[in-house]
Amino acid sequence: MRLSRYFICTCREVPREAESVSHQMMLKAGLIKKFSAGIYSYLPLGYRVLDKIIAIIKEEMDRIGAQQLLLPFVQPAELWKKSGRWADYGDELLRFQDRKGGEYVLSPTHEELITRLVGDGIDSYRKLPLILYQIQIKFRDELRPRGGIVRAREFLMKDAYSFCQDFSGLQDIYQQMKRTYEQIFTRCRLNYKLVEAESGPIGGRVSHEFIVPSDSGEDSIVECKNCGYTAKLEKTSYLPIYQRDEEKLQELKEISTPGVKTIEELSQFLGVSPSRMLKTLLYQTDRGLIAVVVRGDHQINETKLRELMDTQQLTLAGDELIKVKTGVEIGFAGPVKMESCPLIVDEAVVKGKNFITGSNRKDKHLINVNPARDFHPSLVDNIRLVQKGDKCPQCANILNLTRGMELGHLFQLGTKYSKPLQATFLGREGRKREFVMGCYGIGVSRLPAAIIEQNHDEEGIIWPVEVAPFQVIIISMGPETLEISRRIYLDLQKQGLEVLWDDRELRAGVKFKDADLMGIPLKVILGNTYLTERKVEIKERRRGQIKKVTSDKIYPVLMELLKNA
RNA sequence: CGGGGCGUAGCGCAGCCUGGUUUAGCGCACUUGCAUGGGGCGCAAGAGGUCACCGGUUCGAAUCCGGUCGCCCCGACCA
Structure with missing residues (x-):
């Protein structure tokens, strides 16, 4: 072409x-x-x-x-x-x-x-x-x-x-x-x-x-x-390792948290790490509302949850719906006395103690909430996403x-x-x-x-030979090399190579830039070297190496380079 | 679907806030000629636009107002 x-x-x-x-x-x-x-x-x-x-x-x-x-x-x-x-x-x-x-x-x-x-x-x-x-x-x-x-x-x-x-x-x-x-x-x-x-x-x-x-x-x-x-x-999956600490169960208490709705806000307000908190999210499913409880620092794995609940629909319930169905103000939902819908609880939750949770009452949270004692899950399973620091399920190494x-x-x-x-x-x-x-x-x-993501440099694409749009680009510089370029072009084409011939009347620099950008694996260059030495240069896009060869050697050298490129 | 940004020549942009010397401009690309010929060089002359669309305000709208459409980014999960 x-x-x-x-x-x-x-x-x-x-x-x-x-x-x-x-x-x-x-x-x-x-x-x-x-x-x-x-x-x-x-x-x-x-x-x-x-x-x-x-x-x-x-x-x-x-x-x-x-x-x-x-x-x-x-x-x-x-x-x-x-x-x-x-x-x-x-x-x-x-x-x-x-x-x-x-x-x-x-x-x-x-x-x-x-x-x-x-x-x-x-x-x-x-x-x-x-x-x-x-x-x-x-x-x-x-x-x-x-x-x-x-x-x-x-x-x-x-x-x-x-x-x-x-x-x-x-x-x-x-x-x-x-x-x-x-x-x-x-x-x-x-x-x-x-x-x-x-x-x-x-x-x-x-x-x-x-x-x-x-x-x-x-x-x-x-x-x-x-x-x-x-x-x-x-x-x-991950290796569920939760420390069994010796902490004693503390007494359940309600505290005042006006306007504090998110885990982040709560964490700042109380100066406590999110891992000591529980978040309770209400989802709308095929079979109605469910409440899902995970630790404050964990994220719900909706894919797993969807499979676990065998539901197509799984969307977070809106403010309105939550209020109507549970009477709870958004931001203050919690597992304790959550009676209007099933409680789906992550396994990390039941391994912990003395959590801070929403109280199901506006502007109040509960402290020292304990699973089993203070609330009773309908279902406990592993429903959180893996996160930084979790252990490999196969070898217990840290996951990336x-x-x-x-x-x-x-x-x-x-x-x-x-x-x-x-x-x-x-x-x-x-x-x-x-x-x-x-x-x-x-x-x-x-x-x-x-x-391209895996095969490029600053100049452009570096196509692997097998997927390159053309295998070879002929760059001719100046009118003196036009005729010989044409002959090489036709010859290579006849031999079955996919050749692009840059026969445009443009400066050499433009042609080189375009050839690099397009990522053609091999360049055949006809310029000064041809005029002075009667040799063409063959340059590899990937490695940048140049070979000078006489006209009769062009095809075999190209074939050799294509094989190894 | 929520939030933010943008729509002016093929591409990248300026002009808009403060409406009228702007005949709507610049760079790249394009056309013609010169020059050049080894890494996006230079000079000169050109061609290319319903300023996204519809409506409104005004003597006058790319510019102000309302609406529509399109495009991009973030989010759509932290109760």
Whole structure:
């Protein structure tokens, strides 16, 4: 491709909207263009990268016998109503009507459709296991898209679905898929972490995520430097160690705390650490109001709580609702004599003594509140988030908290969809059975951003060869080298290299800057050195090393460098 | 959904507070020519705008007022 004709616009100034390095560079190098919040176009240069990534994914998926297909982007609402997700999915699911009033959704994911498809199409265990996948646009109406392409509303995803006879078959596919993902991310030169994302109490429902560490990522992950344990914050467990101190139970007393509502205020007001306090939060759930009690320095793990209570809805109750239902002023709720709703209590609470809590009366708090003596939990469980200083559940070492970007997700679905959608096959024994399913996603359009986050310098992107939009850029300086450049360009192209030729009538500096920004792995430079020595220079983007070679050696040297880059 | 900020040329911005010499300006990019040709060089001449939209106030609105829409950031969990 001749750069003079290429549809691209690199720019010096970064649009104000861009915060993260990858977002800035993608805009600067002209890979993407935004049209609306979370809605982007891929320009030719950006699309080439995407195309390379897609090729890698296809290759690796095909290797394990997965079959590619393409499902519709617009789905009828019917299937979603059947699976229950029409109601459960929430506002991220974009629903709309056609001219006849028929209800549809823009696909945020495809479990329903694929389950129906396979349910209709496969009758016998003889065809199992089956893995199908597609690479397609998804739409999720995110409340707040951010970070450019990282959290977009419209994005490209590879989603694969496996269908097995039984759970052990699923295990095998799951392991295979894990290895495939490792292969894909390694080929993209991504430094990733495989993170446990175990989904709680329902046995065997295993889940893993592939996360790249990045400050601009929006997932919190927890890791143990000692044994390598890693997990998403909401899914993490910790070693519950609470000191059993010898403290005596003190007498329960009410104190006056006018206008003191938050833990922070209370802590300042009394000069006591938040760990000596309890906070009581009221949540609205599917089955009404619940009161949740954790220590003042702890945070509630809503993901766990949701699973524990088996509820879809889990929102903090508003001031009004709390007053009406419990008669308590906001800021003064407490566990003692909280009779209007069930008390869900974190296990750290019942291990402690003499807490300070709300009194359920305005402007009053209680001191020396003791579990068991002063209040009686309906349920005690581990419902708080891991925080700094907590111990690893595997080796008791101190856990670390970092941030990361989720790129891939493996999930064992079991019969979650095959059951409600009645997707069955005949087993060997001649009986109807439900498919045991797994699903496996990769955020394809996130990969370029993640790769840039991990492969760049001040000048711009440094594409790994396998995903680079072009392998080589020819930079010709001045009219004297134009003709020879053209010949080299055509020759390299004929040999099968992906070559960009900067034939623009611009100063050398501009061309170098652009080439660096675009991150093309190898430059072939024709300038003074060619005019004086009849040699071209080949410069590596990543290491900056320069080789001078005669015309006939260009191709072999390039090939050699590409292999090792 | 709450809070904050912003909307002026493809991009980055100034002008707005205090309405009228502003024919709406600057830098980058773009076009033409000169010059130059190894790291965003220089000179000259150009082209490019319904000042987000709708309404109001006024003799007069990018500027003041009201509304709408869009975009960005933070929060959406500490009772």
